[in-house]
Amino acid sequence: MTKLFDGMKTYLMQSIPDIRVTDVVEMIIIAVLLYNVMLWIKNTRAWVLLKGILVLLGFILVAYLFHMNTILWLADKTINVGIIAVVIIFQPELRRALEQLGRNKVLGFLVSDNGKMVDDKFSDKTMNEIVKATFEMSKVKTGALIVIERKTPLAEYERTGILVDGVVTSQLLLNIFEHNTPLHDGAVVVRGNRIVAATCYLPLSDNMAISKDLGTRHRAGVGVSEVSDSVTIIVSEETGTVSVAFDGGLRRGMDPDTLREELKRIIEENEAPKGRRLKILKGWQKHEKKADK
Incomplete structure (x- = not known):
């Protein structure tokens, strides 16, 4: 029984990758970024676009599962143009997001505005x-x-x-x-x-x-x-x-x-x-x- 538990322990230790402190920090940073991005999108007109994109991704997934090659080819050609179109259409929202990032209090410690008495x-x-x-x-x-x-x-x-x-x-x-x-x-x-x-x-x-x-x-x-x-x-x-x-x-x-x-x-x-x-x-x-x- 002891050998069985030792074998299971060895297998688990070899299967699970080593998690370093930097890995945990990276996961926290990514989670915070994703949360803030979703929160920002929800408060803009981009929220409706995101829901539309999710529907399209669902159709693409169905096309992939059923090997609909023509639909997959069209999707592949459209995505490259679509990314550029999204950036152009939502330029005001992207600008506002960057401005909000610049007003973040964390950055305020690095760049202080002493212009106001x-x-x-x-x-x-x-x-x-x-x-x-x-x-x-x-x-x-x-x-x-x-x-x-x-x-x-x-x-x-x-x-x-x-x-x-x-x-x-x-x-x-x-x-x-x-x-x-x-x-x-x-x-x-x-x-x-x-x-x-x-x-x-x-x-x-x-x-x-x-x-x-x-x-x-x-x-x-x-x-x-x-x-x-x-x-x-x-x-x-x-x-x-x-x-x-x-x-x-x-x-x-x-x-x-x-x-x-x-x-x-x-x-x-x-x-x-x-x-x-x-x-x-x-x-x-x-x-x-x-x-x-």
Whole structure:
């Protein structure tokens, strides 16, 4: 019996490859990467594409099992072109994924951004001034687009506008977005507690799920949130409805208390642990489904 167990032990030791510490580390890294890739894909339009690719792979597997050589030949010729087509079609999503990787806190220890002074952090006073101006404009249906910069620099959009460099006050915001004034078109960029520029041009979102009832101002707000971690406040010129765009999503029908709460939660998310970040983002609408009331 002892010889039997010894023989089984020897066989198992020879059959199972040696697992080194580096092998375990590699498996953990691959698992984390696959998890994050799947999580990213699920939150983009690439999720629908992935499901379609899985269906096609299922057909190819069936063709392989039944030796359907013509289908296999077509699949082989199509895959090479298909990979290039996917990269071209989903270039915005791939760019956004790389930007999110660059904003990762792990990389933040290697490359720190010392351009922002500690004293210039977005304050509660600034937040209250923005909320006050937003709903004063909402009452009279004055269109507005206010972009609050966070970690991702918005210098490329700032350069498309007119330099202001003024302390954020409700009166200054009201004057900027007043009708028939030189600065009322375009977006205002807020960095810390200062308005750095006005009349800025923003990238328009090409997300087809955005309601067709929404105009260029809303698409611009969502567009800049797709390529950065900024928070954008939008006031509709037609209805006076206040919306917030963040992380490619749009939340509409805000009131002063809700807007203040959401701004505070999103801004504080800069310093929040990862577990809390998921909680903060929970409940955000990724695509607009409701019409203005």
